[in-house]
Amino acid sequence: xxxxxxxxxxxxxxxxxxxLVNATENHSIHFRQIxxxxxxxIRYRKVCELDEEEVQGGEIGKAYEDADGTMIPITxxxxxxxxxxxxxxxxIVAFVPADQIDPLQMDAAxxxxxxxxxxxxxxxxxxxxxxxxxxVAVAKYALRGRERLGMLRVVDDVIAMHGLLxxxxxxxxxxxxxxxxxxxxxxxxxxxxxxxDTLGEVDMDSLHDDYREAxxxxxxxxxxxxxxxxxESGDAGGGKVIDLIAALExxxxxxxxxxxxxxxxxxxxxxxxxxxxxxxxxxSGKSSPQPTKKSTAAAKKSTAAAxxxxxxxxxxxxxxxxTKKSTAxxxxxxxxxxxxGGSGTKKTASSRKRTSA
Numbered sequence: 001x002x003x004x005x006x007x008x009x010x011x012x013x014x015x016x017x018x019x020l021v022n023a024t025e026n027h028s029i030h031f032r033q034i035x036x037x038x039x040x041x042i043r044y045r046k047v048c049e050l051d052e053e054e055v056q057g058g059e060i061g062k063a064y065e066d067a068d069g070t071m072i073p074i075t076x077x078x079x080x081x082x083x084x085x086x087x088x089x090x091x092i093v094a095f096v097p098a099d100q101i102d103p104l105q106m107d108a109a110x111x112x113x114x115x116x117x118x119x120x121x122x123x124x125x126x127x128x129x130x131x132x133x134x135x136v137a138v139a140k141y142a143l144r145g146r147e148r149l150g151m152l153r154v155v156d157d158v159i160a161m162h163g164l165l166x167x168x169x170x171x172x173x174x175x176x177x178x179x180x181x182x183x184x185x186x187x188x189x190x191x192x193x194x195x196x197d198t199l200g201e202v203d204m205d206s207l208h209d210d211y212r213e214a215x216x217x218x219x220x221x222x223x224x225x226x227x228x229x230x231x232e233s234g235d236a237g238g239g240k241v242i243d244l245i246a247a248l249e250x251x252x253x254x255x256x257x258x259x260x261x262x263x264x265x266x267x268x269x270x271x272x273x274x275x276x277x278x279x280x281x282x283x284s285g286k287s288s289p290q291p292t293k294k295s296t297a298a299a300k301k302s303t304a305a306a307x308x309x310x311x312x313x314x315x316x317x318x319x320x321x322x323t324k325k326s327t328a329x330x331x332x333x334x335x336x337x338x339x340x341g342g343s344g345t346k347k348t349a350s351s352r353k354r355t356s357a
Contacts, residue, residue, distance in 0.1 A: 024109050
């Protein structure tokens with residue numbers, strides 16, 4: 001990587017020669033301005049307001065515009081003579097915990113590379129000292145004609161420096177917060193916590209610029225003469241009054257569904273649909289369970305079957321009674337016959353006695 005600044009880190013009486021390298025790069029797609037009538041490129045030329053002639057870069061200098069419009073020329077020699085101790089030095093002024101640095105102050109990021117073999121030992125010493133202390137170094141340095149504030153920290157095995165804005169460059173958030181008192185219910189906070197837990201963490205390396213990819217596809221399609229189809233526009237819902245609870249619930253369900261978690265919604269329901277949840281009533285172990293519809297229907301069927309089988313048993317009773325009646329008749333007939341036979345014998349004996357007389 002190409003260095004953009006050479007200097008040294010001042011660490012007490014220790015001086016560490018370093019190179020400053022950009023730690024970030026811009027992947028934004030840049031466009032040119034063209035003349036719509038013929039497609040010609042529009043260029044900007046630097047023209048002097050007094051003689052209206054185009055001026056080359058070597059003829060252009062610096063000046064400060066006073067309140068009344070007067071231009072006060074400032075040369076590079078004037079700036080070079082200023083007492084700027086950090087002109088070629090990153091001067092460490094303090095070591096502080098990282099959480100004392102307001103993220104609002106964060107600016108550009110750079111890597112610091114040891115410049116030469118002699119710089120390797122003191123560079124490694126500072127790196128390991130930062131690691132063991134769990135602190136960051138606050139430093140001053142000069143870049144592009146002005147003194148700046150920086151924060152040094154360790155990234156892997158490299159010392160990185162974040163440019164910081166000066167504290168007086170951070171604006172106070174006056175008039176930014178919502179007006180009036182807004183009350184947030186515990187149920188809303190619970191749903192917000194549930195949504196945060198569902199979204200969970202993310203691998204930062206997996207995030208990418210979807211818009212830039214869409215622009216690249218658009219350019220490729222137009223360059224090959226293909227017809228560009230308009231993208232489907234989603235409903236951003238801006239300016240709409242929404243039910244906060246319903247929106248949070250739907251967000252939790254949508255997050256679960258996108259992560260493929262079970263129980264994200266019943267099949268056939270719309271996206272983000274919420275299932276009704278009913279509490280289960282507790283029953284004691286002694287009480288018998290309440291009959292369900294299925295058990296009631298089964299009981300009715302068994303009762304009907306029992307009723308159908310009842311006439312058969314009744315018929316058996318009737319046949320038994322009939323048998324008893326016929327047996328009783330036969331017994332009575334025998335008794336009658338026996339009684340009639342006895343009386344006849346008595347009459348015969350009496351008649352015999354009369355005849356003999």
